[in-house]
Amino acid sequence: MQQNVHMTIRVGVIGAGNIGTSHARNLASLVSGSTVTTLYDFDGVRAAEVAAELGAVAVPTYAELIASDDVDAVLIASPDPFHAEQALACLAAGKPALCEKPLSPDEADAKAVVDAEVALGRRLIMMGFMRRFDPGYLELKGLIGPAGIGDPLIVRNCHRNEVAPYGLDSALSITNAAIHEIDINRWLVGEEYAWVEVLTGRSGPLTPSGQHDPLFILMQTTGGVIVEVEMFVQSQLGYEVTCHVTGGLGVAEMGDGSYVTTAKALHRGHDLPPQWLSRFQDAYRNQLQGWITHLDTGSPMAGASTWDGYVGSIVANRAVESLRSGARVAIELPERPALYAP
Ligand code: ISE
Helix, strand or coil, X not given: CCCXXXXXXXXXXXXXXXXXXXXXXXXXXXXXXXXXXXXXXXXXXXXXXXXXXXXXXXXXXXXXXXXXCCCCEXXXXXXXXXXXXXXXXXXXXXXXXXXXXXXXXXXXXXXXXXXXXXXXXXXXXXXXXXHHHCHHHHHHHHHCECCCCECEEEEEEEEECCCCCCCCCHHHHHHHHHHHHHHHHHHXXXXXXXXXXXXXXXXXXXXXXXXXXXXXXXXXXXXXXEEEEEEEXXXXXXXXXXXXXXXXXXXXXXXXXXXXXXXXXXXXXXXXXXXXXXXXXXXHHHHHHHHHHHHHHCCCCCCEEHHHHHHHHHHHHHHHHHHHHCCCEECCCCCCCHHHCC
């Protein structure tokens, strides 16, 4: 979609739940160069409500949305198991898409999307790993290296939800939630993972029997960096994401920095948001702007690729294997196709 004159990108949004609605509102009012023309949700009433709010139309199937002449680009924000088939449909129609994470909970389905994009010979899909657009993570990444804290040695992450947003299922805690840490740590460090091990221990009070929460996910990159993740979806304390990098020359921490801390009445602290839409509002907005600008101007795609989505699914699947077996699981990645050369 390369051209000299700026045009308005007409987006069709698949999924009118929390994240789909938030993306649609941002595209309609905060992002420059985009408009939302079409919405689909399996809940037709919900789709019609959001469409009415935004002056868009609701359509009865996602196939109709993708095929519509009023849709230049598609935002996929349906439930996780539908992402891959909808991404494939966008590729088949030759329409660019921003696909929410994960590319798929199932790595074979994720591979099918990579294979289809490679066969097409051009990158049409950007993955919604929005933390890559978060000012906090960007600052951390900028601090890694000789002018900052040196090479990364150990990265420690916490990802806590107030309540499990989709019910407590430990495998889902990995494929839906810790997938963010899987992606952002390989992006921060710039290396792939060599192995993963998921430790379970005493669980929090709201954990149903047979499930584990928190999970402690330990990984090592091919270059020897240790990455650990506390994934606690039923923490009850609020939504909190922190990242602490120990480098060869110093330490950098992200967490409190995104919030204003107040001191009053013998108390120093800050409020926690109830969930991720407010904590990562800048990341979501910057990601959408980056996507629209890329579509409008033909500038390189700034976000994660289908390949990154596929690697995320592979690593998450190995982590689920480790959760089930209790053993450390090696990670072997297929060769990266030339289409995704760094
Ligand atoms: C949710 O699905 C997300 O994508 C959020 O970004 C994440 O932090 C949250 O824990 C997930 O459940």
